[in-house]
Amino acid sequence: MSKTIPAPADTSVLAQASTGDLRYRRILLKLSGEALLGNRPYGVDPEFSAFVARQVAEVQRLGVEIGIVVGGGNIFRGLAAAAAGMDRATGDFIGMLATAMNALALQDSIERAGVPTRVMSAIMMNEVAEPYIRRRAVRHLEKGRVVIFAAGTGNPYFTTDTAAALRAVEIGAEVILKATKVDGVYDSDPLINPRARRYDRLTYEDVLRDRLQVLDATAVSLCMENDLPIVVFDLNKEDNITRVARGEAVGTLITSTPVNDR
Secondary structure, eight states, X not given: OOOOOOOOOXXXXXXXXXXXXXXXXXXXXXXXXXGGGTTOSSSOOXXXXXXXXXXXXXXXXXXXXXEEEEOOTTTOOHHXXXXXXXXXXXXXXXXXXXXXXXXXXXXXXXXHTTOOEEEEESSOOTTTSEEOOHHHHHHHHHTTOEEEEESTTSSTTOOHHHHHHHHHHHXXXXXXXXXXXXXXXXXXXXXXXXTOOEESEEEHHHHHHHTOSSSOHHHHHHHHHXXXXXXXXXXXXXXHHHHHHTTOOOSEEEESSSOOOO
């Protein structure tokens, strides 16, 4: 028996009323697997997944087109397995399967929030996800569907950060939103160092030179080559995704220039 998905709300009036207030019309949201843990030590916390889904639904109903790349670290980490002796490629492929599990869980939460959602996978798993085809992904976005990209790039040795940058460039996203547990980029871990300095703005060169833990170097370089802004923000604060889409000063903005009119 098929599950009935709640019909999405009529977004036409909302979109017309608020579209002029939007800074970004198409975004790529990067979620780590750990973000879905909530208060659990392993797996997906349904309550936190629903919390994320409500934020996604809110911004989607404003007329923003949303792609999501989700990691798999809450279930399996290829790098950790490789460090313990597993073949790196094998570990990475297992990690890709973990991202697919997270994508399906997040899809369920977003559809429960009333927004049609598609999971597209970089590796073939036709029974549970569509194969990733760029033109089809863009068409889904244009039709108001949230698209969740699973299985990273489909290749070992590449992180889901790199997958996020790649998919963002491919679909023509205007910004990458990197969700974290803190309110931006710091010069050291603010959870350990109370004197850690938070940056309002950074350049790609700053991030690469100082090895700031934002996205991996490959992802940052890809964003730099394509002049794709990155906003690092606190996922735990409600409405932050909407605030970023409207161009409010949330988190840390990373661009090609140190000062950018937001």
